[in-house]
Structure formats: C-alpha cells, structure tokens
Amino acid sequence: MADKQIRHQQIGYIRVSSADQNTVRQLDNMELDVKFTDKCSGSTIKRPELKRLIEYARAVDTVHVHSIDRMARNVGDLIEIVRTLNDKGVSVKFYQENLLFAADNSNPMSELMLNLLGAVYQFERAMILERQRQGIAQAKADGKYKGRPRNIDKPLIIEYLSKGTSISKTAKLAKCGSATVQRVKKEHYDQIERDKLLYQQKTINDAVAAIAA
Numbered sequence: 631m632a633d634k635q636i637r638h639q640q641i642g643y644i645r646v647s648s649a650d651q652n653t654v655r656q657l658d659n660m661e662l663d664v665k666f667t668d669k670c671s672g673s674t675i676k677r678p679e680l681k682r683l684i685e686y687a688r689a690v691d692t693v694h695v696h697s698i699d700r701m702a703r704n705v706g707d708l709i710e711i712v713r714t715l716n717d718k719g720v721s722v723k724f725y726q727e728n729l730l731f732a733a734d735n736s737n738p739m740s741e742l743m744l745n746l747l748g749a750v751y752q753f754e755r756a757m758i759l760e761r762q763r764q765g766i767a768q769a770k771a772d773g774k775y776k777g778r779p780r781n782i783d784k785p786l787i788i789e790y791l792s793k794g795t796s797i798s799k800t801a802k803l804a805k806c807g808s809a810t811v812q813r814v815k816k817e818h819y820d821q822i823e824r825d826k827l828l829y830q831q832k833t834i835n836d837a838v839a840a841i842a843a
Contacts (some may be wrong), residue, residue, distance in 0.1 A: 639663040643683055647671055647698045653782045656696040657725075669824075675703070675796065679696065684711070689719025689733070697726035698834065704794020705747050705754075705833050712744060727834065736790070746837045754793060762786075762803060782806055787814045792825035 640666040644656045657665070664686070666679040680701065687693060693715060695701045701724075702708035712722050712731045722731045731740050784805060790800040797815070801808045815822060 639688070639695045641683060641687055641691055642666070643680060643693055643695050643701055644668070644672070645677070645680075657694055658701065658756060660694060662694065680711075683720075684714060687715060687718060687720040691719075692721045695722065695724050698724050698729075699827065699830060704830065705750065707794060709744060709747060742841060743837055746840060747833060750833055750837060758790065758803070760792070782810055782814070784814050784818070786813055788822055788825070790817050791815055791822045792829055794826065 640655045640660075640662045642660065642662040644665060645665040646656075646667070646669050666683040666686075668677045668679040670677060678754045683693065698708055701741045702711060715722050716731060716733045719733045729740050729743060730737050732745060735741050755777070757809070762830050787800055787806070789808075790803060791797075791811070793813075795803070797808055797811045
C-alpha cells in the first residue's frame, strides 16, 4: 500500500500591537490553511499564538509573515525562531523584506543573510559587554567601583532594552534589580521602542548592503 502523501500546509502568522488594531493588511488576500494571531506588543516575550504555531507546524509546511518585526522582537529572536522552524523542516517567508528561509537551504542568499545577521547580533552583544568591562575597569582604577553601583546607568539600560535584551538579562548586565529595569522601561518606553525599530532596520539594511557589495 502506497504511503499517504504529506500535505503541504500554508500557515500565516500575524501580530498586532493591541486588540483594536486591524489585521487585514497583513497577509491580505493570501490563501492560508490556518492563521495564528497574537495581539500584543512586539517587545513582549509572551506570544502564545507564536508558540502554538511552532508546535503546530510540520515538515514541508511554510510559515508566511508580513514582515520580520511582526514575528521577532530582535535579531537574536529572529534567528532562534527561524532556526527552530527550519530544524523541523518548516520554511519561513517574510514578504516585506522578500526573504525566504527554506528548510532545505535551497535559498543560499537567505541562508547567508541569516548567518550574517547572527554575526552582527553576536558582535553587538560583544561590544556591549566590552564597554561594560571597560567601564568597570576604569571605575576600579579611579577607586569608584564597589561592586553594585549606587547610581543607575539609565542610558546603558535603555541601550540593552533597545537591542531586545530581556529585563532579567539587562538587570544582570547593568548590575541592578529587575524592578529598576522595569521602572526605566516604563519611564522611557517610547524611546526604547523607537530605538528598537531603528536598530532592527539598521541591522537588516547593513546586512543587505553587505550581501549586495
């Protein structure tokens, strides 16, 4: 008896920032077998429908997304999600950026893009840590470093959050409490969200320019 052919499903992922925001413009007029929609801020870690999508998708399926910022909170998040789906045999297509991350690596340019984004992400993280180490070394040399700093470095916290670093990780790197990070995030929410979008777009633009060069 012949094996049953596996059906290739077209899966859509949509995210809007609030319950009131319209989802029509995302993946409009596209024939999909199933859609998963999250209604939450792009910076939040809790995206239950995305989690359900990852669990639901099977080998040979394709996930369709309007743009990278709809699915990923930052570059590191993008890489993790795409790798997780690709490892399951699932391809991911982003329409605004015109990128297809194929599970079988049949699109070498997209694969190069993902690797390049990963390298940029690791470089940015290394630079942040290096600046932190230099700051601590200078403070020790000046006799001002006594472990946990008395004054909170708000610009540093904002920088971490703008690059998509989690609250707990930011607190650890900035050597302060999670409550302090949450307070800074609340006070400077608009700036952090604006800088986050600029950072994501700059990273993508730089990667595209590097490939085109």
